[in-house]
Amino acid sequence: MTFVKIKEEISVADATLVAVSKTHPVQKIQTVYDLGHRDFGENKVQELMEKVGDLPDDIRWHMIGHLQSNKVKYLAPFVHLIHSLDRLSLAKEINKEGRKADRVISVLLQIKIAKEDTKFGLDPESIEGFMEKLNNRKYDFIKICGVMGMATFTNDEEQIRSEFLKLEDVFRFVKDKYFQDDPVFNIKSYGMSADYKIALDTGSNMVRVGSLIFGDRNY
Ligand SMILES: *Cc1c(COP(=O)(O)O)cnc(C)c1O
Numbered sequence: 001m002t003f004v005k006i007k008e009e010i011s012v013a014d015a016t017l018v019a020v021s022k023t024h025p026v027q028k029i030q031t032v033y034d035l036g037h038r039d040f041g042e043n044k045v046q047e048l049m050e051k052v053g054d055l056p057d058d059i060r061w062h063m064i065g066h067l068q069s070n071k072v073k074y075l076a077p078f079v080h081l082i083h084s085l086d087r088l089s090l091a092k093e094i095n096k097e098g099r100k101a102d103r104v105i106s107v108l109l110q111i112k113i114a115k116e117d118t119k120f121g122l123d124p125e126s127i128e129g130f131m132e133k134l135n136n137r138k139y140d141f142i143k144i145c146g147v148m149g150m151a152t153f154t155n156d157e158e159q160i161r162s163e164f165l166k167l168e169d170v171f172r173f174v175k176d177k178y179f180q181d182d183p184v185f186n187i188k189s190y191g192m193s194a195d196y197k198i199a200l201d202t203g204s205n206m207v208r209v210g211s212l213i214f215g216d217r218n219y
Helices: 002-012 026-034 045-052 069-075 088-101 124-137 157-178 196-201
Strands: 016-020 039-042 060-063 081-085 105-111 142-149 187-189 206-209
Touching (some): 002 016, 039 045, 045 069, 081 142, 088 105, 105 124, 105 157, 142 157, 157 187, 157 196, 187 206
Parallel strands (some): 016 039, 060 081, 105 142
């Protein structure tokens, strides 16, 4: 099975594999779970909530898609990592719901590295201002654990590589400036089915792979 091969390749690179199960039924997730895998990613809250109850409790659920503030409350009690913090209003909401659930919620800063303007994320130029504002607000129920990004959808490997390296730069900047002595800030989530090899090559330590594991998606 492809999954075993990919998982091996990613663990050799010392990275974490998030198996992106969006649009696929719980049976397929269970199959991969039974092979010992625990990290799964979904990009829609509603779909995630429909699946959670039918699957084992020890799955680590990753929210990888754009997150509307009014949906945070559903995730707060159990989500393992939110990859898509891209605005202050969302941080405020995550903090509020984290407090209610009495959980510190782990999040990644989603950074816009692609040239396409369809991709969400914080502009690399705005990251410093964002961090200053976030720190001023002292959100005790949010833990920033790293960065996440998506490269442009292109065959141009050099472009993908340079976008990933830009994300690497942002990670380094934020790490040095705000999290130097904090080992928890260490996640670099980038790389998908088409570009995870380039991602591992440029320093990613968390890749989000969907179609290569579960097959094509029929929307
Ligand atoms: C769907 C998705 C992935 C996985 O995409 P594949 O090309 O199927 O590997 C990764 N990250 C995000 C944010 C996604 O929405």
